[in-house]
Amino acid sequence: MQFAPLRQWNSLIQSTVRDSYFLEALNIYSSLLKSGVHGDYLTFPFVLKACARLGLLLVGREVHCHVIGLGVQSDVFVQTSLLDMYSKCSSLTEARQLFDQMPVKTVVSWNSIIHAYAKEFNTMESIRIFNEMHSRDVTPTLSTCVGLVSGCSGSALDLRRGQSVHCYGIKLAFSSDLRFCNSLMGMYVRSDLINSARSLFDSLNEKSAVTYSTIIGGYAKHGDYFQVFNLFTEMRLQQxxxxxxxxxxxxxxxxLFGSLCTASSVFSLLIQSGFDCKPSVAAAVVNMYVKCGDINAARKVFDSFMDKDIILWTSMIGGYVQAGLARTAIGLFKDLMSTGLQPNRITIITVLSACADLGSLYFAKQIRGHLNAVGLKSDLQIQTSLIHMYCKCGSVEKAKEIFDSLSYRDLAAWSSMINCYAFHGKGEDAIFLFKEMLKDRSIKPDALVFTDIIAACSHSGLIEEGVKFFISMQQDYGIEANAAHYSCIVDLLSRAGFFESALEFIRIVPLGSSSQLWTPFLSALRSNCSVPYSNTMLKYSLECKDVSTGNHILLAGISSSLGRWKEATDFRILMNKKGMPKEAGWSRTDIFI
Incomplete structure (x- = not known):
C-alpha cells in the first residue's frame, strides 16, 4: 500500500509532462515532497524533462540532489534524463562531467552530449564524440545527425564537416526526413549558401513552418525583399x-528597405495572426517603424504593452537615439529604472550613446551612477562606451581616467581613446597612444583606427605623420583606403594650405567626384579665401554632379568672401532649384536648478 500513493503521483506527473504542462508537473512534484512521499526512478525522468523544457537549471540541480539522496543515480534512464536536462539548460560543464561518469551510455546519452556541444557551435568536440560513439559500435540515429548539423556555425571548416554529415545522412537514408533537411538548410543559410539551401528546399515534397521560416530567414539575411515576400505568399497559400x-x-x-506602407501591412497581419502579444516580436516591430521613419507609430506599439521586457524597452530607447531624440531616450531610460526592471548591456550602451549625442556631462553623470546598481561597471564594452561619451561631452580627462583604469584593452577601447584625442585636436597624444597600441601584438589595427589617427594628424597640423600613416595602412597592414581615409588626407593637406596637392589628390583617387572629398577642401579654402583658387572652385561647381547642400553653402560663402556677389547669389538660387534647403542652426544650453 505504501507504493500506491507514489504510483498515483507518478501517473499524474507523467500525464502533465506528456501534455506539455511542465510548470504544473513541477508543482505536482513539489506537492509530492510536501506530502512526505519520495520519488523513484520512474518519477525523476519526467520531472527532469519539465526542468529541461522550462530551462530551470537551479531546480534541475535540486532534483539531482534528490536523486543522489534516494540512491537512484545509477539508473541509466535517470542518468540520461539528468544529462539531457543539463544539456538543454546550457550547462555544458555539468553535462560533460555527468556523461564521463556514466558507466553505461545509451544512444540517447551520446545524442544528448552531441546536442549540448552543438548548442555552443563546438563542432570539433561534437565530431570527436561522434567518432568515439562510432568506434564503440553505437549506431547513430537521426537525432545524432541533426545534432551534428545544427552545431555548424557557418565557418568554412564547419561547412565541410556539415557537408560530410549530409553525405553520411544520405547513406543512412535520412535525406527524406524533414527534421534533418531543415537542419541542413539552416546550416547552408548560416554559411551564406542561399542557393544550396533553396535547392534543398525545392527538392522537398513536404514542408513545415520551420522549413519556410529557415529559407525566408536566409533570404532576409541577404536582403532579398522579393524572395522573402514571394515565399511568404506561397506559405500562406499552402495554409x-x-x-x-x-x-x-x-x-x-x-x-532594411524602409517601406512604411509594407511595414503597416505586415503589422496588421501580425495582429490578425495573434503574434502582437509577444514582447520579442513587438521589439522587432518597434525597430521596423523606427527604420521606416515613423517614431510615433513605434511608440504606440511600445505603449500598447503592459508587460514590457528589457528588449522592448531597449528597442524603444534605441529608436529615439536613431531618430535624433537623445533627451527623450534618456527620459525613457529613467522611466525604465523606476519599474525595477534590470537594464542589460545593450540598454546601457544605447543610453550612453544618447548622452554622447547630447554632449551633456550632467546626464552622463546620472547614467554612470546606475552602472554600480546594475552590476555592469567593469564591463569592457560599457567602459569603451563611457570613453566615447566623455569624449563627446568634452571631458578628455574623464575619458583618459576610464581608459587608464582598464585592466584589458581591446581594439575598440584603444580606438575610442585615440578618437577622443583626435576629436579634441590632441594629435601628438593620439600618435603616442597609437604607437603604444602597436606594441601589443594581439591587437591588429583596422580601417577605423587609421581613420582616427590620420584625422588626429590633420587637426594638429602633423602633415608628414598623417601621410606616413596613410601609406603604412596600405603597405604594412594591407588595409584598402576608403572614402573616409581619402577625405582625411584632403583635409590634412587643405588645412595646411597645400591646395594644389589636395586638388591633385582629389583628381587621382577613385572617388574624385564625390562631394565627401570636396567638403574639407572647400572648408579650408573658405578659411583662407585664396583668390588663385576661385576659378578652380567655380569650375568644380559647374562640373561636379555630386554636390551636397553643405558644399553649395561653402561655395556661396567663398564667393561672398571674394566679393563675387553675383556668383554667391547664383549658388543660393541653384540650391533652391535643386530643392536643397539649408538646415537651421541650433544650440543647446543645459540649465540646472
Missing part, C-alpha cells in the same frame, strides 16, 4: 501555420 520567426524575417525586410 502552413505562421510563426513568430517568419514575422521577424518580414519585419527585418521592412526595416
Amino acid at each position: 502552413i501555420a505562421l510563426d513568430a520567426i517568419v514575422f521577424i524575417s518580414l519585419i527585418s525586410c521592412c526595416s
